[in-house]
Amino acid sequence: MTSSMLFNVTAIAYMISMIVFFAFLASKNKTVGLVGSLTAYAGLAVHTVAIGLRWKESYDMGVGHAPMSNLYESIVFFSWTIVLLFAYIDIKYKYRIIGAFVVPFALLGMTWAQLGMNTGIEPLVPALQSNWLLYHVITCFLGYAAFAVACGISIMYLIKVALEANGSTAQAGGLMSMFPPLKVLDDLNYRAIMIGFPLLTLGIITGAAWANYAWGTYWSWDPKETWSLIVWFVYAAFLHARFTRGWVGKRAAWLSVIGFAATIFCYLGVNLFLSGLHSYGGGAK
Amino acid sequence: MTSTDRDFVHSIWDFFCSLKLTMALLIGLAAISIIGTIIPQGALPPEYVQEISPAKLKIYKSLGFFDMYHSWWFILMLYLLTVNLVACSIKRLPHIWKTIKNPVTIFSSAQEKSLSGVVSFPHAGDAAAAKDKVAVFLKSEFAAPLVSESDGDWHFFAQKTPWCRLAVYCVHLSVIIIFIGAIIGSLFGYKGFVNIMEGESISSVMSRSNKQIDLGFSLRCDQFSVAHYANGAPKEFKSILTVLENGKPVPDYTNARVIVNDPLTYKGITFYQSSYGNAGNYFFTVSDLDGKNPVSVTVAGQDSVTLPDGSSMHVTESTKDVSEFAPGLSGPAAQVELHSANGKTESFIVYANHPELNIQHAQQHGVGPVIHYKGAQERMYTGLQVAKDPGVEIVWLGCLLMVLGIYAAFFMSHRRIWVRIQNGIVTIGGNASKNQAGFQLHLERLVSKLKTELSGEKKS
Numbered sequence: 001m002t003s004s005m006l007f008n009v010t011a012i013a014y015m016i017s018m019i020v021f022f023a024f025l026a027s028k029n030k031t032v033g034l035v036g037s038l039t040a041y042a043g044l045a046v047h048t049v050a051i052g053l054r055w056k057e058s059y060d061m062g063v064g065h066a067p068m069s070n071l072y073e074s075i076v077f078f079s080w081t082i083v084l085l086f087a088y089i090d091i092k093y094k095y096r097i098i099g100a101f102v103v104p105f106a107l108l109g110m111t112w113a114q115l116g117m118n119t120g121i122e123p124l125v126p127a128l129q130s131n132w133l134l135y136h137v138i139t140c141f142l143g144y145a146a147f148a149v150a151c152g153i154s155i156m157y158l159i160k161v162a163l164e165a166n167g168s169t170a171q172a173g174g175l176m177s178m179f180p181p182l183k184v185l186d187d188l189n190y191r192a193i194m195i196g197f198p199l200l201t202l203g204i205i206t207g208a209a210w211a212n213y214a215w216g217t218y219w220s221w222d223p224k225e226t227w228s229l230i231v232w233f234v235y236a237a238f239l240h241a242r243f244t245r246g247w248v249g250k251r252a253a254w255l256s257v258i259g260f261a262a263t264i265f266c267y268l269g270v271n272l273f274l275s276g277l278h279s280y281g282g283g284a285k
Numbered sequence: 286m287t288s289t290d291r292d293f294v295h296s297i298w299d300f301f302c303s304l305k306l307t308m309a310l311l312i313g314l315a316a317i318s319i320i321g322t323i324i325p326q327g328a329l330p331p332e333y334v335q336e337i338s339p340a341k342l343k344i345y346k347s348l349g350f351f352d353m354y355h356s357w358w359f360i361l362m363l364y365l366l367t368v369n370l371v372a373c374s375i376k377r378l379p380h381i382w383k384t385i386k387n388p389v390t391i392f393s394s395a396q397e398k399s400l401s402g403v404v405s406f407p408h409a410g411d412a413a414a415a416k417d418k419v420a421v422f423l424k425s426e427f428a429a430p431l432v433s434e435s436d437g438d439w440h441f442f443a444q445k446t447p448w449c450r451l452a453v454y455c456v457h458l459s460v461i462i463i464f465i466g467a468i469i470g471s472l473f474g475y476k477g478f479v480n481i482m483e484g485e486s487i488s489s490v491m492s493r494s495n496k497q498i499d500l501g502f503s504l505r506c507d508q509f510s511v512a513h514y515a516n517g518a519p520k521e522f523k524s525i526l527t528v529l530e531n532g533k534p535v536p537d538y539t540n541a542r543v544i545v546n547d548p549l550t551y552k553g554i555t556f557y558q559s560s561y562g563n564a565g566n567y568f569f570t571v572s573d574l575d576g577k578n579p580v581s582v583t584v585a586g587q588d589s590v591t592l593p594d595g596s597s598m599h600v601t602e603s604t605k606d607v608s609e610f611a612p613g614l615s616g617p618a619a620q621v622e623l624h625s626a627n628g629k630t631e632s633f634i635v636y637a638n639h640p641e642l643n644i645q646h647a648q649q650h651g652v653g654p655v656i657h658y659k660g661a662q663e664r665m666y667t668g669l670q671v672a673k674d675p676g677v678e679i680v681w682l683g684c685l686l687m688v689l690g691i692y693a694a695f696f697m698s699h700r701r702i703w704v705r706i707q708n709g710i711v712t713i714g715g716n717a718s719k720n721q722a723g724f725q726l727h728l729e730r731l732v733s734k735l736k737t738e739l740s741g742e743k744k745s
Binding site: 063122123125126127129130132194197198201202205208209212213214215216217218219221223226227229230233234236237240241243244247262270274 | 304305307308311312314315318319321322323326354467476514516518519520521522544545546548555557558559670671672674677680681684687688691692695696
């Protein structure tokens with residue numbers, strides 16, 4: 001049994017979970033919803049074991065390090081945090097249907113990682129040999145996952161607003177009855193960002209502390225740093241929007257979607273299109 | 286001041302106090318920050334300058350796009366944001382301060398109307414006994430109450446974590462503290478760079494603005510080494526450094542190990558392992574394709590030499606033993622970059638122990654020269670990033686304050702409960718600064734418990 005096999009099992013579990021959640025949307029059958037959640041939880045359990053196993057495998061190879069050192073490992077961890085947060089919201093707030101809009105993000109990540117990336121365990125280059133790596137990556141990705149969940153909830157909000165404005169047909173109205181009320185969606189969106197924003201702040205601060213320790217500069221306007229600040233500005237705007245008339249509801253939902261788009265660009269776009277210090281397992285600076 | 290003046294001042298003040306300005310600044314800063322991640326910053330690469338039109342280059346330059354995070358308009362927006370959050374705080378703080386310092390302790394009917402979910406029920410026994418019970422109950426179940434008597438009625442006020450209402454101002458303050466730390470760092474600190482040859486010492490470094498900065502002491506590089514993993518990836522870059530005062534080694538700073546992620550700090554100046562190189566000589570023999578006209582060529586460090594056929598060559602990498610990169614091969618090897626006279630550039634590896642491979646490479650390209658590597662006389666130097674930043678502690682203080690402030694602002698709530706005993710009736714109500722719904726549930730449980738205690742029923 002290798003961690004890579006378990007990651008494949010995880011991806012399949014998330015796919016089944018997503019399909020069952022779509023069936024739940026169509027059938028409105030509570031048992032179907034429960035099956036969707038349980039499949040996602042089973043996937044999460046296998047996912048957790050697989051990450052632990054990969055960690056152990058790296059030690060067996062003599063290059064032991066936490067599995068968070070390159071793009072492949074980060075995206076696997078990102079998917080894990082998304083499902084973890086979904087489980088938290090599912091258990092705490094009992095709005096299972098959110099799974100249909102959140103689990104696809106995790107599935108997308110796992111599929112891309114397993115099919116499109118080099119899965120080999122690489123030794124750590126000197127620049128990454130630091131305990132800060134663990135603190136920095138964990139806080140950043142927990143934050144990103146919270147933003148992913150908030151984005152899924154905001155999409156639900158926007159769909160619901162659009163359909164209700166259309167004086168929705170009976171069928172759409174039936175589907176809408178599955179969605180939590182607008183007020184609840186708005187509140188959940190806010191709560192998810194309330195989790196994500198402090199974590200992103202910590203992620204930026206641990207990154208700055210690490211940069212200062214490794215290079216002597218806590219902030220150098222590197223594209224990655226700048227984009228993380230852009231994301232921070234967008235969510236800071238979101239938080240202030242709650243206290244500003246005319247910015248609640250739809251506009252706040254759009255800010256949340258834009259914030260997540262900026263997050264994804266910060267995470268992937270910067271590496272794919274721009275150059276900088278975060279080359280994910282590339283050379284040291 | 287005339288009234289129009291006052292109106293003007295007022296409207297300016299309102300402008301800086303408005304949350305709409307905050308929204309505009311935050312979204313605006315997010316949007317314009319993108320420019321600097323797309324357009325190169327600082328020294329422009331020549332390819333970029335060739336690519337864009339001179340007019341565009343001129344416009345970008347005059348707008349400060351090539352150093353946009355230090356341009357006047359970007360700094361202006363940061364100042365505006367600072368003024369905005371200070372103004373917002375000044376406007377709202379007195380009211381919040383009053384709520385914390387002078388809470389409403391009398392549960393008047395007006396106060397009652399401002400709360401939702403207020404409950405009333407009769408109590409058994411006399412008012413004095415009920416008063417004591419309520420006081421004890423609030424103290425054990427919620428928080429010690431402030432008890433006061435007004436017109437023969439008893440009023441109770443109890444609260445939890447009132448100070449968390451200040452958390453948001455703490456976050457605003459932390460932003461300003463971080464700015465102050467950054468400004469102190471840029472005024473009184475510097476960032477620099479220095480290369481030190483093995484066995485040599487330096488006493489000054491070159492700052493980023495190309496100024497020579499005297500350290501006030503000397504730093505010697507005793508040794509530099511690189512370790513590799515089995516797959517050839519770098520494992521460790523290590524400098525052994527010694528600090529010298531008046532030419533004498535400083536005891537605790539002798540043979541200090543500096544690696545990436547583990548710098549050396551002396552007298553507030555920190556040295557970070559950043560790069561390295563070989564300033565020694567590389568030796569080659571260059572000949573025609575058929576082996577005629579052999580010439581010895583020496584390449585010094587990163588320099589480039591011109592070969593007999595007019596092409597130029599420099600060394601990009603070298604190793605004493607190629608077997609760790611290319612199994613089956615052995616001995617020294619060097620990666621060279623050859624710019625031929627007709628403008629072509631190619632990069633390839635030449636070997637000391639495998640002349641046939643060198644000939645084969647040259648033959649495949651049809652023309653000479655054949656290059657044989659003869660080994661190197663190594664002379665490593667270490668490249669150190671140098672930083673002095675007296676503002677960095679202040680920045681960390683700001684960061685700590687920001688994290689604590691955000692935590693308190695998001696996850697703590699100011700909860701208040703008022704109780705009144707009037708004519709045999711107990712009235713109770715409360716509110717919370719956050720998660721009102723959750724607090725209401727908590728309050729309902731407290732009320733039912735209090736009801737049981739005051740109803741006179743004996744507990745079994």
